[in-house]
Amino acid sequence: MRKVRATLVAMAIVALIPASAGGQDVPGPTGKFDRPREGFAAANTLLRDGPPEQVGLDPAPIRAADGKIAKWTTVDPATGHPLFAGAVSLLAHDGVIVHRSQHGQALRYADANGTELPAGQQVPMRPDTIFDMASISKLFTSITVMQLIEQGKVDVDAPVAKYLPEFGVNGKEAITVKQLLTHVSGLEPFLPLWRDWPDVPSRIKAVMDVAPKSVPGTTYVYSDLNLITLGVLVERITGSTLDTAVRTKITEPLGMRDTGYNPPPSKLDRIAATEFQSNPPRGMVRGSVHDENAWSLGGVAGHAGVFSTARDMATLAQTILNGGSYAGQRILGQDAVTAMLTNHNQNFPDNSHGLGFELDQRWYMGGLAGPRTAGHTGFTGTSLVIDPASRSFAILLTNRVHPTRGWGSINLARETIATGLANALSVTPKRGYNAHYTGIGDQSTATLDTVALTPRGGPVGVRFQAFVDTENTDQLVLESSVDGVTFTPVPVRASGPGAPDGDVPALAGAGHRRWWSVSAEVAEALPEGTSITFRWRFTTDRRYTGRGVYVDGIKVTDGSGTLLDGEKEPVLLRPRGWETRTR
Structure with a gap:
């Protein structure tokens, strides 16, 4: 009994x-x-x-x-x-x-x-x-x-x-x-x-x-x-x-x-x-x-x-x-x-x-x-x-x-x-030997910009990998600008364990401890000769920033092919508050 x-x-x-x-x-x-x-x-x-x-x-x-x-x-x-x-x-x-x-x-x-x-x-x-x-x-x-x-x-x-x-x-x-x-x-x-x-x-x-x-x-x-x-x-x-x-x-x-x-x-x-x-x-x-x-x-x-x-x-x-x-x-x-x-x-x-x-x-x-x-x-x-x-x-x-x-x-x-x-504890880069990392701390902003890119026709797309471990109020945002001064948020779609559903204006979250595959599309083809700049902006509030954010495998494409490959051309990325990490 x-x-x-x-x-x-x-x-x-x-x-x-x-x-x-x-x-x-x-x-x-x-x-x-x-x-x-x-x-x-x-x-x-x-x-x-x-x-x-x-x-x-x-x-x-x-x-x-x-x-x-x-x-x-x-x-x-x-x-x-x-x-x-x-x-x-x-x-x-x-x-x-x-x-x-x-x-x-x-x-x-x-x-x-x-x-x-x-x-x-x-x-x-x-x-x-x-x-x-x-x-x-x-x-x-x-x-x-x-x-x-x-x-x-x-x-x-x-x-x-x-x-x-x-x-x-x-x-x-x-x-x-x-x-x-x-x-x-x-x-x-x-x-x-x-x-x-x-x-x-x-x-x-x-x-x-x-x-x-x-x-x-x-x-x-x-x-x-x-x-x-x-x-x-x-x-x-x-x-x-x-x-x-x-x-x-x-x-x-x-x-x-x-x-x-x-x-x-x-x-x-x-x-x-x-x-x-x-x-x-x-x-x-x-x-x-x-x-x-x-x-x-x-x-x-x-x-x-x-x-x-x-x-x-x-x-x-x-x-x-x-x-x-x-x-x-x-x-x-x-x-x-x-x-x-x-x-x-x-x-x-x-x-x-x-x-x-x-x-x-x-x-x-x-x-x-x-x-x-x-x-x-x-x-x-x-x-x-x-x-x-x-x-x-x-x-x-x-x-x-x-x-x-x-x-x-x-x-x-x-x-x-x-x-x-x-x-x-390490985070292994998703592509190659390095990834872009920021663990900026409280009440800070870090940006990772591309150089100005000139599409050759067709819609412009962005693909990258992201590792995000933050509280929900500390967010990673993808933005674009055609004048290099005024930036507009670009909705993104992420996939992977713990990723948000559908198109979202920003990425945040913790606990999943996995890389996400992220994509975004600029809805329409840009006028001929127009340049576009993309940037990844991570902004934190006054407390609790978590493990931080990694971005890797950045690729920007248009209707004709690749405009930027961050793995092959890292010099085309301009970090402010980001660093290159092997772990």
């Missing part, structure tokens, strides 16, 4: 996901951004250190990104403080850790005003610095829930009240486990549990009693209450505390020795400080969870409380890329991992979410973003990005709330480190 039930559970999980999402390792070239991989890495893939070149990566973009991280730990004259006190980063591809670095201080300040400690009392960052992971803790809770689903102890589509009857009040009777995992439960984001309720039992009861702010299933609202509830569910089903469940089912099997809740005093010298808190009056928080609600729940909660290192988080990331297994220890089956990496929020297109992981969030995943790219961030300044399509992951751990949460967002840093890894 138990075997039958386990089979049914597995079938239920598979039913949640597309057939092509999971599966075994599909061999493919290392270091390739334009050769997306399907399935999982081999279950026996183990992390090892190596130079970027060992797995086909260009080290220059990684060095450039790391240089920016380092600069952000130094004082900005405009603000009088760094963006964050310190950082540890780690990048890996195809099982090889290609980058580790640490900059700045784990402990730097004495108070909320940013008074620096004497140099001898400051603590530098080190590779094994332990960070308060904040909301990345939600992933550990989600994994324990998925383990219970695999075991047939929890039904992902069942009402939470089936397992926590006290939760099924005030309009929450029908909220499902899946809705909590994907943040569409309708619950509000936050309750000041630490302030408004006197003890742990009353704080948990407040979460169980709260009424939804919206009809469950109708809106996406990221909520700590969802994961606090799931943490209680784990404890109820397992009969153990959440920290015990995480330790015995995740961190111990995977050998994550520095990961867990309420780290012991013996590790204090390696722990990054967070915020100086006056309300509640905790002083400089170091070694205790920063999140006030998690602190008020004893340091163990479904939404926050986990401490970890970059190396331990790398082990977890590779476990996910391996389909739930690492070093001979399996914590999840492949179907469960696939369900965690599959978007269940199709009705909320800007908030793609698996059963636990956020998906396709360019604001911190940068150039690695795509439909299968999974990750999470933490309020203390942490981020994890896992890209199954390239078998890569990026980890950035900072103590950005040290000494105060008011020094600003670090989303640009999160995006930068992920995009550095994306740019290190």
Whole structure:
């Protein structure tokens, strides 16, 4: 009977996901951004250190990104403080850790005003610095829930009240486990549990009693209450505390020795400080969870409380890329991992979410973003990005709330480190050895012009190959001009995976990671003797530019044959903000 039930559970999980999402390792070239991989890495893939070149990566973009991280730990004259006190980063591809670095201080300040400690009392960052992971803790809770689903102890589509009857009040009777995992439960984001309720039992009861702010299933609202509830569910089903469940089912099997809740005093010298808190009056928080609600729940909660290192988080990331297994220890089956990496929020297109992981969030995943790219961030300044399509992951751990949460967002840093890894991956030119590339960054324009061409009769056509990895507001436009001054957009038609349908005024998009074949026609033959110039214009808005744009194989024809062949006559193309790339 138990075997039958386990089979049914597995079938239920598979039913949640597309057939092509999971599966075994599909061999493919290392270091390739334009050769997306399907399935999982081999279950026996183990992390090892190596130079970027060992797995086909260009080290220059990684060095450039790391240089920016380092600069952000130094004082900005405009603000009088760094963006964050310190950082540890780690990048890996195809099982090889290609980058580790640490900059700045784990402990730097004495108070909320940013008074620096004497140099001898400051603590530098080190590779094994332990960070308060904040909301990345939600992933550990989600994994324990998925383990219970695999075991047939929890039904992902069942009402939470089936397992926590006290939760099924005030309009929450029908909220499902899946809705909590994907943040569409309708619950509000936050309750000041630490302030408004006197003890742990009353704080948990407040979460169980709260009424939804919206009809469950109708809106996406990221909520700590969802994961606090799931943490209680784990404890109820397992009969153990959440920290015990995480330790015995995740961190111990995977050998994550520095990961867990309420780290012991013996590790204090390696722990990054967070915020100086006056309300509640905790002083400089170091070694205790920063999140006030998690602190008020004893340091163990479904939404926050986990401490970890970059190396331990790398082990977890590779476990996910391996389909739930690492070093001979399996914590999840492949179907469960696939369900965690599959978007269940199709009705909320800007908030793609698996059963636990956020998906396709360019604001911190940068150039690695795509439909299968999974990750999470933490309020203390942490981020994890896992890209199954390239078998890569990026980890950035900072103590950005040290000494105060008011020094600003670090989303640009999160995006930068992920995009550095994306740019290190190659895109193979479609024709010949070179392609025209632009990765101009934010609020910029790059143009690639032909010389003036004089058709000999008949309609003029343009053919080229394009590799586009941008957000939808950053667009590649083909334009034409008969005077070399005033340019008019030319509609284009693209074909290939992820290409838009029909004639479109511009090309944009991400996630497909494939070259498109593009064509355009000037509707009528030009008057005799009239010259025409074509240009490719790529314009970006103020944020989030992705991997960038490549154009290759340019050919312009008229009724008599070829007017321009960019492969044979590259000197007839005039780049401004574009460069010639072999990768």
